[in-house]
Amino acid sequence: MADVEFNGETFPVDEDGFIMDFNLWSKNWVQHVKQEEGIDEMSEEHWKVIDILQDYYKKNGIAPMVRVLSKLTKFKLKHIYELFPSGPGKGACKMAGLPKPTGCV
Amino acid sequence: MSKRKKLKINDISKDTEKLSTVETKDLMPLPADFEEKEWADLPEETKEKWACILDDVNMLQIPKPKTVEEEEELVNKFIVGMRKLFTKEDNWTFLPMLETTMEHCAKCNTCSEACHLFEATGGNEMYRPSYRTEIFRRIYKKYVKKEPFSKWRNGDIDLNWKTVARLGELAYRCNICRRCAQTCPIGADNALVAREIRKIFSQELGMTTPELHEKGSMMQLKTGSSTQMTKNVVKDNVEFIDEDFSEEFEYEFETPWDVEGADILLIHNAGEIMAWPENIAAFGIIFQAAGLSWTMSSELAAYDSVNYGVFYDDVQFARTAILHAQAAKKLGVKKIVLGECGHAHKALTVIADRVLPEALKVPRESCFPILRDIVMSGKIKFDPERNNFPVTLHDPCNITRLMGIIKPQREIVHKLCPQFREMTPNGPFNYCCGGGSGFAIMSRNNIPEWRFKVTGRKKLEQMLNAFSDSRGPDIPKYVCAPCSNCKGQIRDIFERYELLEKERMTYSGLVELIVNAMVDVKPGFIKWDEE
Numbered sequence: 001m002a003d004v005e006f007n008g009e010t011f012p013v014d015e016d017g018f019i020m021d022f023n024l025w026s027k028n029w030v031q032h033v034k035q036e037e038g039i040d041e042m043s044e045e046h047w048k049v050i051d052i053l054q055d056y057y058k059k060n061g062i063a064p065m066v067r068v069l070s071k072l073t074k075f076k077l078k079h080i081y082e083l084f085p086s087g088p089g090k091g092a093c094k095m096a097g098l099p100k101p102t103g104c105v
Numbered sequence: 106m107s108k109r110k111k112l113k114i115n116d117i118s119k120d121t122e123k124l125s126t127v128e129t130k131d132l133m134p135l136p137a138d139f140e141e142k143e144w145a146d147l148p149e150e151t152k153e154k155w156a157c158i159l160d161d162v163n164m165l166q167i168p169k170p171k172t173v174e175e176e177e178e179l180v181n182k183f184i185v186g187m188r189k190l191f192t193k194e195d196n197w198t199f200l201p202m203l204e205t206t207m208e209h210c211a212k213c214n215t216c217s218e219a220c221h222l223f224e225a226t227g228g229n230e231m232y233r234p235s236y237r238t239e240i241f242r243r244i245y246k247k248y249v250k251k252e253p254f255s256k257w258r259n260g261d262i263d264l265n266w267k268t269v270a271r272l273g274e275l276a277y278r279c280n281i282c283r284r285c286a287q288t289c290p291i292g293a294d295n296a297l298v299a300r301e302i303r304k305i306f307s308q309e310l311g312m313t314t315p316e317l318h319e320k321g322s323m324m325q326l327k328t329g330s331s332t333q334m335t336k337n338v339v340k341d342n343v344e345f346i347d348e349d350f351s352e353e354f355e356y357e358f359e360t361p362w363d364v365e366g367a368d369i370l371l372i373h374n375a376g377e378i379m380a381w382p383e384n385i386a387a388f389g390i391i392f393q394a395a396g397l398s399w400t401m402s403s404e405l406a407a408y409d410s411v412n413y414g415v416f417y418d419d420v421q422f423a424r425t426a427i428l429h430a431q432a433a434k435k436l437g438v439k440k441i442v443l444g445e446c447g448h449a450h451k452a453l454t455v456i457a458d459r460v461l462p463e464a465l466k467v468p469r470e471s472c473f474p475i476l477r478d479i480v481m482s483g484k485i486k487f488d489p490e491r492n493n494f495p496v497t498l499h500d501p502c503n504i505t506r507l508m509g510i511i512k513p514q515r516e517i518v519h520k521l522c523p524q525f526r527e528m529t530p531n532g533p534f535n536y537c538c539g540g541g542s543g544f545a546i547m548s549r550n551n552i553p554e555w556r557f558k559v560t561g562r563k564k565l566e567q568m569l570n571a572f573s574d575s576r577g578p579d580i581p582k583y584v585c586a587p588c589s590n591c592k593g594q595i596r597d598i599f600e601r602y603e604l605l606e607k608e609r610m611t612y613s614g615l616v617e618l619i620v621n622a623m624v625d626v627k628p629g630f631i632k633w634d635e636e
Contacts, residue, residue, distance in 0.1 A: 062333045065378070067349055103330060103409070103411065104331065105546075
């Protein structure tokens with residue numbers, strides 16, 4: 001619907017601010033969401049969450065359950081919330097370029 | 106709402122920017138002080154693309170007409186669709202109820218007092234349940250039924266594209282909780298009218314909300330679930346839940362898949378698997394402990410009980426209901442049992458009767474009487490002390506008001522929860538959580554804020570009042586809301602008003618309370634904090 005511009009790159013986003021096409025994801029997108037989320041500095045732990053989310057999404061076409069994410073990253077859920085203040089869906093998945101989860105979730 | 110200028114029926118057709126707005130000062134007061142935000146402006150792209158002429162929210166995506174021809178097309182197609190609603194062949198499902206509502210409303214306005222939206226907005230005319238219906242009725246009488254002298258007999262209406270677009274959007278300002286229909290002395294059903302208007306827009310004009318259609322019912326038909334979990338993903342996820350919870354709570358259980366000839370095919374709302382896995386685990390634990398013969402199915406759509414057609418489209422509804430019934434037939438189960446999802450109850454146990462052919466009429470039941478029988482049977486040992494915190498019960502509209510399943514849940518909480526207290530009113534007279542009819546899964550533009558201020562306000566008041574003896578952050582409290590949609594709405598209300606932090610309130614379903622009290626399960630199934 002709308003476009004988000006960051007560092008000269010343009011990302012089409014849906015009305016919830018999620019990137020419309022996973023293939024357009026780039027580091028500039030991460031910087032954009034980082035700002036939105038109010039994350040000061042991207043740590044290795046942030047990147048670990050993003051990598052795992054993207055791997056899982058490429059394999060399964062959907063984001064993992066939060067408990068699965070917690071198991072795969074070995075981070076407790078509480079810690080994932082510390083890393084991404086908006087939570088695994090609105091924060092981490094959005095940053096990883098995954099679409100907004102659908103259905104009654 | 107401005108008290109000086111009361112909204113009239115014919116304002117719906119006027120060439121104004123918007124019809125109405127809900128002002129903060131008019132909102133129904135709550136038993137606690139919460140800061141309310143003013144409406145944000147709708148995003149520019151939204152205003153450019155869709156007709157946003159009703160109020161401060163946009164749900165239904167009606168492309169803004171750019172030419173006079175497009176304006177006329179919108180009106181003409183709407184009338185064609187309305188005509189179909191009043192044709193037996195096209196609308197055998199709901200025509201008698203619709204006709205009753207069209208012909209016999211006495212304009213007594215008893216319905217208004219019953220509506221939580223009307224009350225929450227301080228009596229904004231736009232939310233009077235009969236406002237939408239009266240516009241619809243006048244159009245019907247004048248342009249479809251063509252009653253002689255309709256203008257004088259029924260009141261006139263100016264039919265232009267704004268009338269149509271506003272009426273469409275207004276169909277998404279109702280939770281379809283049917284509290285108004287319940288109170289109507291004649292049996293008129295204003296909620297039905299809201300859904301029938303949604304049907305015209307979807308079935309005739311191809312205009313819907315993305316959450317319910319493209320990303321909802323279409324996804325379910327394509328991938329098997331509105332969550333987009335395919336057969337393999339759902340089986341992986343449930344296997345993970347079985348193992349993870351077995352380990353954490355030291356109680357071995359396993360969900361059976363595709364067992365031919367099982368007594369029960371259990372169908373969950375698949376959103377539970379993704380967002381509330383403890384609900385799936387709790388069902389697995391209870392059914393196993395009770396020694397039931399049951400199974401889940403990995404057939405397309407048969408592992409997701411949602412049927413979003415129930416909110417907006419009879420064709421999408423029928424497509425999904427048939428898949429559910431076919432899966433049960435294929436396995437040869439004795440019956441389908443629905444997990445904790447109110448809309449699935451409405452869809453598969455009530456409305457499906459009107460669309461399923463005889464050969465597919467498998468017995469379909471709610472989980473609640475079965476759970477009651479298990480809890481009362483003495484097969485499982487409970488320690489109610491584990492549930493010794495204030496508990497109240499939210500009644501999902503489709504399970505209580507629509508189906509009359511009132512006592513089973515109560516027998517369970519009375520047995521297992523020493524500090525259980527009712528909300529007022531409750532049972533069949535409950536109030537909707539505010540997420541009903543699809544809103545709980547929508548978060549575009551001002552929709553969340555609207556769900557808090559308007560639709561969820563009465564429920565928030567009820568929940569706070571139920572805990573008036575135990576307010577504050579020191580006493581943990583539990584709202585039992587046995588419905589995925591209600592849980593989504595209540596979760597968002599809790600987050601918005603910081604009720605976990607300020608009131609130590611949490612929410613979850615009924616099966617979680619049962620398992621939390623099971624002696625053979627490690628204590629602590631219900632948690633107040635993320636770990």
